[in-house]
Amino acid sequence: MRLPAAEQLPPAWPSSRFPAALPAGRRRLLAHVLNRVGADGAVRDSCRSRVLESALALALVERCGSGHRDARDRMVRYLERHRGSGDLMDAAVAAAVLGRSTGRPARHQVLEDIVSRVPDFTGPRKRALVHAIFTMLDAATAHDDVAPHAFDVSALHPWAAVQAVAVNAILGRAAGGAPAGRDDVTLLVSTQRPGTVWEGNLFIHLSVLHALVDVPGMESVVDAGLRTALTHQREDGGLPFVTDTDTWCTVAAGLALGSTGAPREVLHRIARHLVRVQRTYGGWSYTDRARLADTDCTTMAVEFLHQLGPDVYRDQIRRALDALVAVRGADGGFPTYGSGTPSEACMTAAAISALSSQGRHPHLIQAALRFLADRQMPDGSFPPGWSSSRLHTLFRAYLATRPHRRQSPPVVHDMSGRIAGLVQSAQNEDGGFGQQGGAPSDAISTAYALIILAGQLDPAPAARATRYLLAQQRPDGSIISVPDMVGPRPFPYHVPLLADAFTLLALGHLTHRIRPSRIVRPGRRHSSAQPAERTAP
Numbered sequence: 001m002r003l004p005a006a007e008q009l010p011p012a013w014p015s016s017r018f019p020a021a022l023p024a025g026r027r028r029l030l031a032h033v034l035n036r037v038g039a040d041g042a043v044r045d046s047c048r049s050r051v052l053e054s055a056l057a058l059a060l061v062e063r064c065g066s067g068h069r070d071a072r073d074r075m076v077r078y079l080e081r082h083r084g085s086g087d088l089m090d091a092a093v094a095a096a097v098l099g100r101s102t103g104r105p106a107r108h109q110v111l112e113d114i115v116s117r118v119p120d121f122t123g124p125r126k127r128a129l130v131h132a133i134f135t136m137l138d139a140a141t142a143h144d145d146v147a148p149h150a151f152d153v154s155a156l157h158p159w160a161a162v163q164a165v166a167v168n169a170i171l172g173r174a175a176g177g178a179p180a181g182r183d184d185v186t187l188l189v190s191t192q193r194p195g196t197v198w199e200g201n202l203f204i205h206l207s208v209l210h211a212l213v214d215v216p217g218m219e220s221v222v223d224a225g226l227r228t229a230l231t232h233q234r235e236d237g238g239l240p241f242v243t244d245t246d247t248w249c250t251v252a253a254g255l256a257l258g259s260t261g262a263p264r265e266v267l268h269r270i271a272r273h274l275v276r277v278q279r280t281y282g283g284w285s286y287t288d289r290a291r292l293a294d295t296d297c298t299t300m301a302v303e304f305l306h307q308l309g310p311d312v313y314r315d316q317i318r319r320a321l322d323a324l325v326a327v328r329g330a331d332g333g334f335p336t337y338g339s340g341t342p343s344e345a346c347m348t349a350a351a352i353s354a355l356s357s358q359g360r361h362p363h364l365i366q367a368a369l370r371f372l373a374d375r376q377m378p379d380g381s382f383p384p385g386w387s388s389s390r391l392h393t394l395f396r397a398y399l400a401t402r403p404h405r406r407q408s409p410p411v412v413h414d415m416s417g418r419i420a421g422l423v424q425s426a427q428n429e430d431g432g433f434g435q436q437g438g439a440p441s442d443a444i445s446t447a448y449a450l451i452i453l454a455g456q457l458d459p460a461p462a463a464r465a466t467r468y469l470l471a472q473q474r475p476d477g478s479i480i481s482v483p484d485m486v487g488p489r490p491f492p493y494h495v496p497l498l499a500d501a502f503t504l505l506a507l508g509h510l511t512h513r514i515r516p517s518r519i520v521r522p523g524r525r526h527s528s529a530q531p532a533e534r535t536a537p
Contacts, residue, residue: 032477041273049238259508282323
């Protein structure tokens, strides 16, 4: 995600082609993100409430009998407000838990919609998961379309394995089958510790409690787990997907701030925090509370630390790259979590960018580029990743290919051209971009697209996207946008700071392309002998 080298860019654009409000808007956004950097270097923003976890918690409270009356009433009010949601899943889940089920046809529509928006390799598990969700809400449908291998945990990372075991127990109980086996119960109970949400994941935490609720002797475990979950109830009455995404927010904000000339003291403060939370085996997770590292956070941390000080953070970068190479797939791609799990396009693009920053492993990079090209679909896009927006993987893949176009096979150059062509054809009349083709514009998708547009010859599409983004800015500098990240796929969750960070990153890429200009900052003088700064116009 870091800025490209000057020789990788086409000729600079004149500032006159862009909105006059750009410099002020960029400064406000920069100041806003800088203000979010804590004294310890972390950049934190809470994960907002979500219907799914709120409904699962309410169903558990109702099932466990009396108690938690205030928490229950607040959840009911939250869900009542979302019962008429335009989102199919949210509306069906809220209606089901509130006793106003939309019926089997609507739930079947939800099921097919969800399965259509996930990678092929996870489709059977998602089908089972949707059935389990409605079973937990006492609105189950027949689940004879669930494939047996949906519960095979042999090639799953720990989070997915626990979720699969919980889903199997929930569906098995609903079908009148044998209760969960001793090994499965032992695994589920191992995730429960009073006061702590395992790996920071409330969705899995609540699913485990639903799997254990009818197991003899588990009453105290379920009660303690429910109390723990309710400590994360938000002011609006709902519960979030995860306790926090502090590390993910920190690396995203760090890269964005680094692209826009933030004070180096602040950047090093962020880096020192990342050094403190790096896992012993080299990677980073989305939250300081989780042990399982992921490729996304690890690669972004590598890029940030390299951009800031490759010598200062040499040991941390080396350990991270060793951890990254260790999970590489035999197909040349990289997975999100752990060796032996399926490679994915977006994570492979992220790995290419991290490896490229070091000038190491050229053979791994070329194999990863071939994997990426093989996964590109006829329209230029890629299979679904960890964002609701197809533009997320597109911009990551575009940046990954840029340093390697000349020395790579023609298929890599073609891949980059097809990405640019798709983006240029997808711009809406208002200048913005939607999450999918034909969708209304939103800020974070537009930010992703602007990073790609900043590398093209014609400045007009980038200028139009910039105008749209500036129109989504609040007076305090923050950006108004829709939820974008998904987990578990394809359920979106909302951390507003991410829109701020990715918009700032996009404006950093844009500014890098605009012809340098002199500006005089208050309290400083610039003589004609001083070099011009590369800044916003």
